[in-house]
Amino acid sequence: MADQTVHDVVIIGSGPAGLTAAIYTARANLNPLVLEGEPSSTSDQPGGQLMLTTEVENFPGFPEGIMGPELMMNFRAQAIRFGAEVQTVKASKVDLSERPFKIWVGDTEAEPTHLAKTVIVSTGAQSIMLGLDREVELIGHGVSTCATCDGFFFRDQEIAVVGGGDSALEEANFLSRFASKVYIVVRRDELRASKIMQDRANANPKIEFLWNTSVVEYVGDKKLESVKVRNNLDESISDLAVTGLFIAIGHKPNTSLFEGQLDMKDNGYLLAQPGRTATNIEGVFASGDVQDDYYRQAITAAGSGCQAALEAERWLEANEEGH
Ligand code: NDP
DSSP states (O other): OOOOOOOEEEEEOOOHHHHHHHHHHHHHOOOOOEEEEOOSSSSSSTTTGGGGGGOOOTTOTTTTTHHHHHHHHHHHHHHHHTTTTEOOOOEEEEESSSSOOOEEOEEEEESOOOEEEEEOOOOOOOEOOOOOOOHHHBBTTEESSHHHHHHGTTTTEEEEEEEESHHHHHHHHHHTTTTEEEEEOOOSSOOSOOHHHHHHHOOOEEEETTTTEEEEEEOEEEOOOOEEEEETTTOOOEOOOOOOEEEEEEEEEEOOOGGTTTTTTTSSBOOOOTTTTSSTTTTEOOGGGGGSSSSSOOHHHHHHHHHHHHHHHHHHHHSTTTO
C-alpha cells in the first residue's frame, strides 16, 4: 500500500554503506527508512556482499576478525537501535525527476510506494558469473558464489574456485577447511591477488592452481558432477571431476534502477562528485560500492555511508524549513 509520508531519508540498500548511513541519519533524528533488499542467491541481498564472505580480518575494531554475516547483523541492529526502519523489500523503480522523489516496491504501474526528500543509494555491487549454459539452474546445486553459505556441503569432496583475485584465494582458503581438494582455475598464468593471499594459498596443501585454464561447460543433470576445462595455451579440453564450483571473478554494480537518471561511469558505477557522495541530482547521494570501483572495501563503503548521511542531513538543513 502506498505510504503518503514524505520521508526525510530513504536509503536503498543495506550493506556497510546503507546501514552506516542509517545509523548516522537515525542518530540525527531523520527517521530513515531502509529498503534492505530481499534474500537471493547472489550478493544482491540484505547485508550485501559481506553476507557471502567468511572471516573479515581487516575491519577495524575486531582484532580477532569477525564473520561477514555477523558483522552485518551488528550494523543492522545498531541502525534499528537508533530508530531506523528496515524493510525487507527491494525497490523496483525510482523517479528522481522531481521532489519528493518517488520509490516503488513491487508493482511499478501502481502509485509510488514511498516518497522521500532525500535518497541515499547504496545498492552495492554483485558477483559476475561465467555466463555458461545452465549456470543459473545449477546455482545451489554445485555452482555457488558463496563459500560461507555453501562450503559446508562439500565436506571431503573435490571442488574448484574460478578466479585469480583476492576473492578467489580467500574463498579457496576457506573451502579447504571442508573440501578434500580445492583447485583454483586461473585463466592466465598470473594472479591479481595480494601477496599475503598468494602466500597463504601456496602454503595450503589442499590447494592446487590450474594455470591458463578456463571452465567452459558444466556437466551433470540436476547437480554438478564435473566441469569441462580448456587449456588456454593449446586449446585442449579436459574433464575436471569436481562436485562444486565457486565463481569469484569480480563484481558489477547494482545500478539498473538508476539508468537514465543518475550519471554513471563507463563501467556502470554511479558517478559522484569528487570526494563527495552527491550525484547529479540534488538530494540524491550515492555511497559504497555502487559508486566505488577502486577501493571496494567494507570500511570504505561504511565511510562513504557516513559521508552520504552527513551530506543528506546538511542538504535537508539548507533546503527545508524545520530542519
Ligand atoms: P578482481 O577483479 O581483483 O579479480 C578478478 C579475477 O577473476 C581476476 O583474476 C580475473 O582474471 C578473473 N576473471 C575475470 N573474469 C573472468 C572470467 N570470465 N573467467 C575467468 N576468470 C575471470 O576481483 P575480486 O573479486 O577478487 O576482488 C575485488 C576487489 O576486492 C579487489 O580490490 C580485492 O583486493 C578486494 N578484496 C579484498 C579482500 C581482502 O582484503 N580480504 C577479499 C576479497 C576481495 P584476469 O586477471 O585475467 O582479469
